[in-house]
Amino acid sequence: MIEYRTLRIALLGAGSVGSQVAALLLEHGDELAARVGARLELAGIAVRDTTAQRDTDLPSDLFTTDAEELILGSDIVVELIGGLEPARSLISLALTSGADVVTGNKALLATHGPELFDLAEQVGAQLYYEAAVGGAIPIIRPLRDSLAGDRVDRILGIVNGTTNYILDRMDQGGDDFDDALATATALGYAEADPTGDIEGYDAAQKAAILASLAFHTTVPVSAVHREGITGVTAEAVESAKRAGYVVKLLAICERVRDAAGDEQGISARVHPALVPRDHPLAAVHGANNAVFVQAEAAGSLMFYGAGAGGIQTASAVLGDVVSAARRHVAGGPGVAESTSASLPVLDIGRATTRYRATLEVVDRPGVLASIAQVFSDHGVSVETVEQRVGESETDGTASLVIGTHAAAESDLQDCVTSLASSDAVVAVRSVLRIEGE
Ligand code: HSE
Numbered sequence: 001m002i003e004y005r006t007l008r009i010a011l012l013g014a015g016s017v018g019s020q021v022a023a024l025l026l027e028h029g030d031e032l033a034a035r036v037g038a039r040l041e042l043a044g045i046a047v048r049d050t051t052a053q054r055d056t057d058l059p060s061d062l063f064t065t066d067a068e069e070l071i072l073g074s075d076i077v078v079e080l081i082g083g084l085e086p087a088r089s090l091i092s093l094a095l096t097s098g099a100d101v102v103t104g105n106k107a108l109l110a111t112h113g114p115e116l117f118d119l120a121e122q123v124g125a126q127l128y129y130e131a132a133v134g135g136a137i138p139i140i141r142p143l144r145d146s147l148a149g150d151r152v153d154r155i156l157g158i159v160n161g162t163t164n165y166i167l168d169r170m171d172q173g174g175d176d177f178d179d180a181l182a183t184a185t186a187l188g189y190a191e192a193d194p195t196g197d198i199e200g201y202d203a204a205q206k207a208a209i210l211a212s213l214a215f216h217t218t219v220p221v222s223a224v225h226r227e228g229i230t231g232v233t234a235e236a237v238e239s240a241k242r243a244g245y246v247v248k249l250l251a252i253c254e255r256v257r258d259a260a261g262d263e264q265g266i267s268a269r270v271h272p273a274l275v276p277r278d279h280p281l282a283a284v285h286g287a288n289n290a291v292f293v294q295a296e297a298a299g300s301l302m303f304y305g306a307g308a309g310g311i312q313t314a315s316a317v318l319g320d321v322v323s324a325a326r327r328h329v330a331g332g333p334g335v336a337e338s339t340s341a342s343l344p345v346l347d348i349g350r351a352t353t354r355y356r357a358t359l360e361v362v363d364r365p366g367v368l369a370s371i372a373q374v375f376s377d378h379g380v381s382v383e384t385v386e387q388r389v390g391e392s393e394t395d396g397t398a399s400l401v402i403g404t405h406a407a408a409e410s411d412l413q414d415c416v417t418s419l420a421s422s423d424a425v426v427a428v429r430s431v432l433r434i435e436g437e
Contacts, residue, residue, distance in 0.1 A: 004033050007325050008043040010074035010099075012067055012090055013081040014054055016310035017104060017131070018045070021078060021317050023056040032318075036325040044070045055310060072097055076324045078317060079103040088112055095125045100324035100334070102317055104131030110205035110221040113212065117337040126327060126334035128320035133159060133206045134289045136312035137305040138319070143213040143293070148338075151296040152214040156436060157251040159206040161287030161307040162197035163229050164249065165189045167237070167272070168285050171246050176234040189287050199228035203251045203270040210291070211253035211268040216341035219253075219268055225348035227271035236430040239358060239401060243386075245274035246282045250435055256346050265344030267351045273435040274356055281436060292436075349410035354383075354437075356403045358429040359419060363389060363398040367424040371400065374422060378415040381405040397426050403434070 011022055025032070025042045033039045045058065046067035064070055067090055071077050077094035079101060081087045087108050094101050096119070103109070109116070109132055120127045130140045134157075143152070158164050162184055169180040181198065184190040196202045204226040211219040229249050237247050253268045275282050280302050284290040289307025294300050306312035327334065361367050368385075375382050384403035404412065420428050 002034075004037065004039040005329075006039045006041050007036075007075040007328055008041050008073060009321060010043050010070045010077045010094075011045045012071075012077065012079045012087075014045050014047050014058070014063070015080065015082075016055055017313045017317065018078075018080040019055045019058060020310045020314035021080065021321075022058050022062070024311075024314055024318055025321075026058070032322065036322055037329045038325055040321065040325055043074050046070050068093060071099065074099050075328055076321060077101050078321060079105060080317065081105075082107070084108055084111060088116070091116060091127075092119060095119050095123055095127070098123060098125060100126045100128070100327065102128045102320040102324060104129065104313060104317060106132040106202070106205045106209060110208040113209070114218050114339075120334060121336040124333045126324060127337075128324055129209070130320050131313050131316040133209050134291060134303065135161075135305070135307040135309060136315050137289055137291065137303050137307065138316070139210070139291045139303045140213065141319075142301075142303065143210065147293070147295055147298065150298050152293060153296060154254040154294040155210050155214055155252070155291060156281060157203075157206070157210060157253075157291040158248055158281055158284050158289050159210075159251045159291065159307065160197055160200075160203040160249055161289055162190045162194065163200075163203070164284060164289070164307075165287040166198070167229060167232065167247050167249065170232070170234060170237045171241060172285070174234065174238070177230065177232060198230055200226045200249065200270045203249060207251035207253055207268045207270050210251065211266060211345075212339070214253055214293075215255070215266045215343055216338045217266060217343045217345065218339050219266070219345050223268065223345040225267075225269035225271070229272050231430075232272050232432075233430060236358065236432060239430075240274050240356075240432065243274075243356070243401070243403075244277050245356075245434070246277055247272050247432065248275050248281060248284070249273075250275070250281075252435060254351070256350050256352075264350065265346040267346045267348060269348050269351065271433060273433045275436045279436040349408070349413065351409045352406050353409045353412060354404050354406050354434040355412045355416070355431055356401065356434055357416060357419070357431045359400045359402065360397050360426040360429055361400045362424050362426060363396055368400075370422065370424045371402070371419065374418045375402070375404070375415055378411045378418065380407045380411055380415050399429070
């Protein structure tokens, strides 16, 4: 039998992901040792309450409430507590003590990533975070390593399973938003307080992480434009379906160019969008996630799979543990996070988008012309116009759906503001951007 050296793993947190990581480490010890060239010993699991009920049966002598002592005796620290504190302090302690850190904490990385990456670089340690975006889906390592020699142009991501589940039910089953949310809650996809998911905060944190990696630039979550899905109506989903689109909450990270094609910077945004039904992202159903990457040389790539779930996310965490352990075995300094490009992070107003606006308008002569004039006044070119009489909520009005050509987002926003105050418009029923065409 081969005698391996032992690397001590400290686990912080034993929730749905943490308890699965512990179980897999214990169960697959021999296999992991052979892959790494070192035995991975689960040194302990730091929790708040050592007597709490866990998802899996784990030896009780592994549990401790003394996270600091556990960290100081470990080679690799796996942080799965979530939230900003004490996660931030404990990760800092681990890095300072020379341990590599594995985390799935997207909120912490999107908020304090730069300071933690700087600390890791200063002390020559490594911070791994594959589980922070897309659960089980390998997307951090492909962006960080596999595509490091290419130039990423654009990312379109379905990075929140709860909202994808809700929108998928609205699309496939005709549910309205409240019913779809209630089902998502009953099935455990949505949390008791669903705000973080349905208002796009979770997706915005993931967009900040993806954009930072893809464009070698620090992108703080505060620079990510965010809109949730609470305003998406059953009527808008149905109308989109008739026109050949599906509504998805997208995280969009892209290079922004001016009219001459010269690059101006990058932008990151999260909002519901109309995706053509033949786009690969339209086939992402239920609570699954997918990240569609367009790179200069590689072309289009799609990474798809379970975006959450204890054992699925544990797979991503263990992949990072193996990477960290191999580095310990091989030696050598860690690789710093690349922010070498430091591109300007631009406001959404600088992005180029396309709108599909549903207006309830007064049904009388000249209305179409006056609405067309509003678009023209803002330099926005209309591509499609669809009028449906008799479907409006008010007598004497018609429903008008206008699709635009690509235009500056700021011009499109101004155009909608003017439409809302126009005498011809009774109400702006919905405005959704078209992406992926
Ligand atoms: N709440 C997230 C989702 C999972 O619904 O996708 C964790 O990131």
